[in-house]
Every structure is written in C-alpha cells, then in structure tokens.
Amino acid sequence: MEPIIKVENLTKIYKGGVRAVDSISFEINEGEVYGLLGPNGAGKTTTINMLTTRLSPTSGNAMISGHDIIRHSLDIRKMIGVVPQDLTADEDLSGMENLLMVASFYDIPRSIAIERSKRLLEMVDLLEASMRQVRQYSGGMRKRLELIIGLINEPRVLFLDEPTLGLDVQTRTTMWDYIKDLRKNYGMTIILTSHYLEEIDALADRVSIVDHGKILITGTPTELKASLKGDIISFGFRSASDSQAVLEYPKGLDVISSADGMVKVRVENADESLPELMSFLFQRGIKLHTLSVQKPSLDEVFLQYTGRSLREEGPADRMKVMMNMRRVRRT
Ligand SMILES: Nc1ncnc2c1ncn2[C@@H]1O[C@H](COP(=O)(O)OP(=O)(O)OP(=O)(O)O)[C@@H](O)[C@H]1O
Ligand SMILES: [Mg+2]
Missing domain, CATH: 3.30.70 (Alpha-Beta Plaits)
Known part of the structure; x- marks a missing residue:
C-alpha cells in the first residue's frame, strides 16, 4: 500500500538562521495515528505548519495523497483538517457560528453545514452550549470546539497540534476517546504532536521522537519500549x-x-x-x-534518545506555552 503521507528531507530555516526542522523524512500509512513527540522548540509545530501548507519549506518536500505540498496546496487544504496549537475560534461568535463560518470557507452548502455542525457538536457534547459565545466556554470546551472545527470538511487526514495541552487529566482522556473514535469510525489518518508521553502511548500506532529539528527514532510505542x-x-x-x-x-x-x-x-x-x-x-x-x-515506559525511551527527561520541562515551560497561546489570541 502506498503511504498517504510521504515526507522527504523537509527542512525549515527561519529568518535569522534558526534551523527549526532539519531534513526530516517519514511515511505515514492510511488510517494510521502517527505521533510526533518532543520537547518545546523541537520543531513539531513547524513541521505541521509545512505539511498543512501554512508555511513554505526551505527545502525538501512532502506528498499527501499524491499531492505535493508546494505545488498543490489548494488540493491539500481541501482534504485535510487542522487543529492548530493556538486557539483559533472567534470568541465573539458562538460555537455554531464558528463552525458555519469555517464551513463557508470550504464552500459547504449551508444546509449541509448546519446538519454536519450539529452532529459534530453532539459528538463532543457541545450541542447545548452551541449558541453561546465562545468567550464563555471553559478551556476544555474550547479545545473540543477547536477539534470539531478541524473536522467540518470531513477530512481524510487530520493534523492535531498539541490537542490536549493545558487540559486537566479527565478532559484529556475524553479528548483521547474522541480521537480514537475518529480513527475507528472513519478510518481517518491522524498526525498528532504532543509533549505527553501517556498521550502518545494511548493514541499513536507509531511515533517519531523529535528534538532540535531532527527525528531521533521512529517505531511503535511497544517497539520503542522494547528497544530498552x-x-x-x-x-x-x-x-x-x-x-x-x-x-x-x-x-x-x-x-x-x-x-x-x-x-x-x-x-x-x-x-x-x-x-x-x-x-x-x-x-x-x-x-x-x-x-x-x-515494564519500561516511553519516558525512559525519551531519556535514552534525547539525553534528558521530558519531565525536566517544568511548569514554567508549560506556562510559557499557555501565555503564548493567549498572546496569539489577542493579536
Ligand atoms: N516564526 C518563527 N521565526 C523564527 N523562529 C521560529 C519561528 N517559529 C518557531 N521558531 C523557532 O523554531 C524552533 C521550533 O519551533 P516549533 O514551534 O516548531 O517547536 P515545537 O516543537 O512546536 O515547540 P512547542 O512544543 O513549544 O510547541 C524553535 O527554536 C522556535 O524558537
Ligand atoms: Mg508546537
């Protein structure tokens, strides 16, 4: 079977010379849940942004379902769903209005958009809150809304950048259930990034550990643990x-x-x-x-390949990420 995503020597050097993604290559099969696991600044978001055609690579390329991310960005945008790391929903609109607005970007006829939005809102238990302003949503509600906004065009491939960052443990496991269902019920190919080892262990079929823009190792969570x-x-x-x-x-x-x-x-x-x-x-x-x-945990695998523990990023780093998210919202 041809992989649905093929990434070849993808590289991003930002202005000023930061080599955020350094010639990475990997393949993802249809229906797979693929994790990118790495600490702050590893290059996960930069990779996702290039694959979702929001950012152009410095060199290298990637194909998604036969379309080239550089030349066929429009075709790609139509068939993928993206849930970015930063919150993107408009706080002044209701959850439903946000969904309908994004649906209109995809030229989805209004009646279909309404029908679909209701189904998605119901899926993540937001139907009741759907007419309320997003401003009034809790953190968990916001993240659930972001997830279904990424699903409005019924994508074949879904990109989730830190889908549970900052959520409490219980809300996180609920999000995991939604993600598992997407894969089970729709055979969706899902690429997710995470800081959380437990998350990758719970969701991903395969994972690449990334650090300093490079892939250090790829395998199933079980294989990686067995390598210890x-x-x-x-x-x-x-x-x-x-x-x-x-x-x-x-x-x-x-x-x-x-x-x-x-x-x-x-x-x-x-x-x-x-x-x-x-x-x-x-x-x-x-x-x-x-x-x-x-049994060895992914924690130890991470330590072995990066020389440091993911846990060494203390609450201060987590806080920084959250502050960044806020700042992006305000601008
Ligand atoms: N717009 C930009 N201009 C310059 N450098 C950038 C830009 N965006 C990111 N970087 C740098 O590129 C590197 C990779 O950042 P990226 O956001 O891709 O990492 P990440 O793995 O997603 O991190 P996090 O876990 O904090 O989300 C970092 O060193 C970061 O400072
Ligand atoms: Mg990131």
Whole structure:
C-alpha cells in the first residue's frame, strides 16, 4: 500500500538562521495515528505548519495523497483538517457560528453545514452550549470546539497540534476517546504532536521522537519500549535466606540489586520469564511476599534518545506555552 503521507528531507530555516526542522523524512500509512513527540522548540509545530501548507519549506518536500505540498496546496487544504496549537475560534461568535463560518470557507452548502455542525457538536457534547459565545466556554470546551472545527470538511487526514495541552487529566482522556473514535469510525489518518508521553502511548500506532529539528527514532510505542533492555521484576521475600534462592536460578539472572529480602532482576521479557522463575521458587518451597513487574515506559525511551527527561520541562515551560497561546489570541 502506498503511504498517504510521504515526507522527504523537509527542512525549515527561519529568518535569522534558526534551523527549526532539519531534513526530516517519514511515511505515514492510511488510517494510521502517527505521533510526533518532543520537547518545546523541537520543531513539531513547524513541521505541521509545512505539511498543512501554512508555511513554505526551505527545502525538501512532502506528498499527501499524491499531492505535493508546494505545488498543490489548494488540493491539500481541501482534504485535510487542522487543529492548530493556538486557539483559533472567534470568541465573539458562538460555537455554531464558528463552525458555519469555517464551513463557508470550504464552500459547504449551508444546509449541509448546519446538519454536519450539529452532529459534530453532539459528538463532543457541545450541542447545548452551541449558541453561546465562545468567550464563555471553559478551556476544555474550547479545545473540543477547536477539534470539531478541524473536522467540518470531513477530512481524510487530520493534523492535531498539541490537542490536549493545558487540559486537566479527565478532559484529556475524553479528548483521547474522541480521537480514537475518529480513527475507528472513519478510518481517518491522524498526525498528532504532543509533549505527553501517556498521550502518545494511548493514541499513536507509531511515533517519531523529535528534538532540535531532527527525528531521533521512529517505531511503535511497544517497539520503542522494547528497544530498552528488558523488564524489571522485583521479588520480595520474608527472609534474606529465601532471597538467596532466586540468585541460584540455574539460567542465571541479571541482578540489579539484592538487599533486605528484596531482589530486583532485569529480564528480556517478564511475560515469558516469570512463569519459569515462579515454578523454580515453588519447587524449592519458597513463598513470595511481594512481586511486581515494571515494564519500561516511553519516558525512559525519551531519556535514552534525547539525553534528558521530558519531565525536566517544568511548569514554567508549560506556562510559557499557555501565555503564548493567549498572546496569539489577542493579536
Ligand atoms: N516564526 C518563527 N521565526 C523564527 N523562529 C521560529 C519561528 N517559529 C518557531 N521558531 C523557532 O523554531 C524552533 C521550533 O519551533 P516549533 O514551534 O516548531 O517547536 P515545537 O516543537 O512546536 O515547540 P512547542 O512544543 O513549544 O510547541 C524553535 O527554536 C522556535 O524558537
Ligand atoms: Mg508546537
């Protein structure tokens, strides 16, 4: 199957010389949810803006469904939906009016636009609030509205730039459900960017970790986690002598630590090793007090490939992003 999106050596150097996107290449298959994960300034928004034809590349190119982003920008705009990082809805209009306004940009006949808007508003539970000014919406309501504005032209490909930035955990999971439904019910191809590892883990089929304008690694979240060496099993024993037993495991173990009746070992795949380990202990009449298995998280993958933790961006950075969003709204 031909990929629906093909990106080749896409590069953006802003005036002043900032190399925001540095010759990235990747392919996305139809119906895939593809994540770009990276810290502030990694080049995610710049990449999205070039793919959605809002920004012209310095060099390189990309094709979306056979259309070239440089030469066929109009064709592309018709078939894609975009939910930008900055809030774009007009605060003085109602949710419904915003949808109808955007629908008119796409020349969607009014009766169809009304019908479609109602369906979308209902989907994100905004039908009741649809006649109220957007100014009065909560942050979560705003983001839900932004999402459906991006869906008004029934796009085949949807770009979501930080769809849940600044939302509380509960609203975020609701947004995730909407995004999962879009994929399930319409087979939509979705490209999303995120700071949140959990988000990428929950939604994306494949992910590229980006930093300083470059893709550091691409894979399924499971593959990326598997590229880290193994799972950690922690055994808790009632006595130090019992804990000795596990160290005598004939196949040998990669022991991380052993103290106070607690033994931590690293294995390639706990799902496979654990049953055998358990029966080994059982045969020796040793009872376990506690047992836990820790699978590597995307957090650790990120750390491995960027040399720093995503969490190191403190609340101050998050705040900066939010302030930026406000500033953009006011101008
Ligand atoms: N209009 C611009 N002019 C000059 N430099 C820019 C411009 N927009 C972005 N940059 C710079 O390009 C780099 C990439 O920015 P970009 O917004 O693409 O990153 P991002 O990964 O989306 O970050 P965030 O997570 O904060 O949204 C940064 O160094 C940024 O300062
Ligand atoms: Mg961004």
